[in-house]
Amino acid sequence: MKKPKKNKPQAGKAVEAPGSSSAASGTDTVRITQRSDGDEPTAGRTAVPVLMIALLVTLIYFGDVFVIDHGGELDARVHQPFRSVKELQDLQPKDPGEVLRARGQKIYNTYCVACHMGDGNGNPSAFIPPLAGSDWVAPKDPSRIIRIVLNGLQGPITVNGKPWGAAAMLPWRDSLTDEDVAGVLTYVRASFGNKAPAVNPEDVKKIREETKSKSGNWTADELLKITLKE
Amino acid sequence: MRIRSGGGEAMNNGPLLFLGVLITLASSFWGLVLAPQIQFGRQQPRLIEATGEYYPSPRPGLAERGAEVYRSLGCVECHSQQVRQSGVHFDVWVTELTTNITAAVPAVARLQSHLNEADVAKALGKLPARVAMGLDAADADDLAKKLTAAGATAKPALVALGPDIARNWGPRLSVSQDYLRDYPVQLGQLRLGPDLASYGTRQTNENLILLHLYEPTRTMPGSMMPPYRFLFAKKPYKFLDGVPTGTIVTKVATGESEESAGEVVVPKEDALALVAYLTSLKAETSLTEAPTPKVPAPPAPPAAPGQTPPLAPVPPVP
Numbered sequence: 116m117k118k119p120k121k122n123k124p125q126a127g128k129a130v131e132a133p134g135s136s137s138a139a140s141g142t143d144t145v146r147i148t149q150r151s152d153g154d155e156p157t158a159g160r161t162a163v164p165v166l167m168i169a170l171l172v173t174l175i176y177f178g179d180v181f182v183i184d185h186g187g188e189l190d191a192r193v194h195q196p197f198r199s200v201k202e203l204q205d206l207q208p209k210d211p212g213e214v215l216r217a218r219g220q221k222i223y224n225t226y227c228v229a230c231h232m233g234d235g236n237g238n239p240s241a242f243i244p245p246l247a248g249s250d251w252v253a254p255k256d257p258s259r260i261i262r263i264v265l266n267g268l269q270g271p272i273t274v275n276g277k278p279w280g281a282a283a284m285l286p287w288r289d290s291l292t293d294e295d296v297a298g299v300l301t302y303v304r305a306s307f308g309n310k311a312p313a314v315n316p317e318d319v320k321k322i323r324e325e326t327k328s329k330s331g332n333w334t335a336d337e338l339l340k341i342t343l344k345e
Numbered sequence: 346m347r348i349r350s351g352g353g354e355a356m357n358n359g360p361l362l363f364l365g366v367l368i369t370l371a372s373s374f375w376g377l378v379l380a381p382q383i384q385f386g387r388q389q390p391r392l393i394e395a396t397g398e399y400y401p402s403p404r405p406g407l408a409e410r411g412a413e414v415y416r417s418l419g420c421v422e423c424h425s426q427q428v429r430q431s432g433v434h435f436d437v438w439v440t441e442l443t444t445n446i447t448a449a450v451p452a453v454a455r456l457q458s459h460l461n462e463a464d465v466a467k468a469l470g471k472l473p474a475r476v477a478m479g480l481d482a483a484d485a486d487d488l489a490k491k492l493t494a495a496g497a498t499a500k501p502a503l504v505a506l507g508p509d510i511a512r513n514w515g516p517r518l519s520v521s522q523d524y525l526r527d528y529p530v531q532l533g534q535l536r537l538g539p540d541l542a543s544y545g546t547r548q549t550n551e552n553l554i555l556l557h558l559y560e561p562t563r564t565m566p567g568s569m570m571p572p573y574r575f576l577f578a579k580k581p582y583k584f585l586d587g588v589p590t591g592t593i594v595t596k597v598a599t600g601e602s603e604e605s606a607g608e609v610v611v612p613k614e615d616a617l618a619l620v621a622y623l624t625s626l627k628a629e630t631s632l633t634e635a636p637t638p639k640v641p642a643p644p645a646p647p648a649a650p651g652q653t654p655p656l657a658p659v660p661p662v663p
Contacts, residue, residue, distance in 0.1 A: 222397070
């Protein structure tokens with residue numbers, strides 16, 4: 116087999132076409148492939164048209180712009196019609212209590228509603244004091260009610276000047292997480308006509324640590340010894 | 346420079362061509378396979394703060410079977426499960442008056458210059474009242490703060506826009522998180538019937554869904570849906586048997602003797618599974634990427650047990 120090298124034009128050198136009479140036509144720009152019987156045709160090189168390059172560059176440019184604009188920085192949370200995580204952040208609820216309240220409502224309706232009832236008025240016939248308008252719920256500092264939810268409460272207690280105490284409240288320390296306790300208290304403090312600020316899960320965590328060794332339920336007297344911050 | 350081809354004399358630019366084809370296919374693979382994988386491939390059910398639950402949670406067993414029935418019946422040919430949303434804006438609602446209404450009305454009217462005082466007074470007469478609409482997040486926040494300072498507790502409320510949402514097909518756009526428990530994902534691409542992404546919210550009556558499967562035109566006049574009668578079995582019953590629940594009575598037993606027989610149509614297990622699946626379709630949990638709009642609830646009247654609050658007006662979607 117012949118080596119292709121032999122039949123190929125030398126680079127940078129014009130090759131006379133068969134039958135061509137002029138030798139003066141040989142300049143570096145003309146490329147003619149010498150062909151004769153038995154030779155395989157080979158591809159020469161031609162420059163890509165400038166227009167094609169321009170089209171390609173334009174396509175790549177617009178493709179990139181589109182991906183950068185619509186890709187949402189490859190974040191799984193970004194979907195049309197939103198473009199970025201930042202845009203989504205503007206749409207989130209500003210009030211941190213809102214999320215806690217929604218969670219608290221669920222907790223309340225699961226664990227608390229049986230005794231304190233759906234309207235928060237308690238159940239006087241079963242000796243359950245009300246949460247609606249209660250002076251235990253109202254203070255800005257929630258450290259007493261966090262303790263009640265964590266460890267339960269037993270013994271006589273005065274709510275809005277009325278004596279209660281024949282019923283005991285269960286401890287929820289092991290059933291509810293810090294977020295759950297903060298949520299349910301935030302819900303109670305914002306519902307049934309109550310208007311106390313939200314409860315921070317951090318506060319619940321702190322009090323849970325402080326009262327880790329507490330055994331048994333709280334009594335109202337013990338709780339009243341805790342001074343409330345204003 | 347000369348490029349040597351590996352023996353293929355016909356194509357002396359082989360490696361160059363190979364490189365070109367490789368780059369073309371690789372960039373296509375990158376765009377169509379790798380980039381979506383990087384973006385969505387690691388999604389997992391996520392803990393939702395507001396509920397303390399994971400979303401999406403697995404379907405109940407019967408509903409999981411129903412998904413297979415849905416798939417086998419080709420429901421996806423005519424029903425999509427994707428709600429599109431064209432955008433969002435904010436309305437501002439006054440939920441409470443902290444001062445009396447005569448003091449709040451001029452303040453609201455001053456901030457909302459296109460409203461006159463009579464309109465404002467009329468709107469504030471029944472709370473919650475929408476005092477502005479079509480604002481962006483920052484403007485709505487700003488207005489709410491000013492109104493609150495003026496003596497009327499105001500809140501911005503998100504409103505989702507788009508034809509699908511106006512058709513009541515869902516409260517928000519469908520996002521990738523909604524489909525994590527589905528395999529295969531039955532998005533659908535034709536809407537001969539309504540979108541089913543949130544069907545379980547719209548239709549909670551299982552008997553009506555069964556009736557719709559048995560005879561679509563009875564529950565939805567003019568429906569194009571074919572009846573799926575093979576999901577049901579006809580059974581005779583006698584007057585004294587009573588009609589089992591979840592059945593469709595085609596011929597009522599008359600008379601009062603044991604001999605007078607009627608006919609009931611009883612759903613087979615596949616029909617019940619399909620209904621369980623359809624009622625489990627609820628893509629409405631509020632997510633970071635798709636916040637669900639919430640119209641402010643009216644303030645609860647303190648110490649008024651047993652009273653249901655009046656329904657809040659639903660804002661029309663423009």
